[in-house]
Amino acid sequence: MKNRIVILGVLLALGFSAQAQKYFTRDARVQFNSDTPVEKIEAVNKSGTSVLDTQTGRMDWKVLIKNFLFEKALMQEHFNENYMESTKYPNATFKGSITNLQDVNFAKDGTYKVTAKGAMTIHGVEQEITVPGTLTVGGGAVKVKADFVVKPADYKIDIPGVVRDNIAKEIAVTIDASLKPMGK
């Protein structure tokens, strides 16, 4: 019992000490494009959340699948109901860390190349991924940009035969977010 209280105390202390180095946004832009000769599909989510701990390099990202907006109503419906099954799997997350945190100086304005490594969960399937990106420090904010590819097959997203040529095997994802200090 006593041990537990000590552990709890240590955890709380760690939590509080890290608090000051946390950056946050609720306006992260996550866009994806599926480009095939048959059809061009594009969707954007402007309400992704992200928390970055500059002390440890830990980052958590989350988007609601239902908040991806398409131009065509039917595409949005198929995306939610047939492919992503958004009622069953309402969100996509990335929980990971920056692997080269030593290369970033959060006290100095500038753009830094970083690599994030961690667990991406889409459609209820978790995959270990490594993503290159940039952090831009300036004006009291940390801007995060990243481009990477997601293969629907890796996340057990079934594309039926009839539309197989309409949907790319590799979906290009773009992340664009501006994180501000938390609790200020």
Next chain:
Amino acid sequence: MLKKIVLFLAVAGVIGAGIGYYMFNKKVPSMASEKSEVTIEAAQLYQEFEADEAAASAKYVGKIVAVSGTVLEASALEDGTPKVLLDTGSDFGVSCEFDPNTKHAKTTFTPGEKLTLKGECAGINLDVQLARCVVVQ
């Protein structure tokens, strides 16, 4: 007789293809033309998600919800989309992203302002999120 059947089939085929083409290309409609299915206070909506996400999701996600509350934060995203965060009395709020398919009469809001917005509930991601919002007069 056979000629008539062929003609009928041909006409039906053209109409069918037309409907299919129309459905395929149909744009996501403006929220202004959609009816809200639920009317609720921001604080209550948030509390329901906070208490039981699964139950609240089953009740609200995918539905057009009209939410009333006080503006805690109002901003415009980099692409110009207005976004309003309604106060729920907790750390997080009800986040309303404005509909890109509607011409909004009013796009700037002041914290403290009372407002009713309607949009499609997308679920909870720290805040409860409403997509494609419009101001309810």
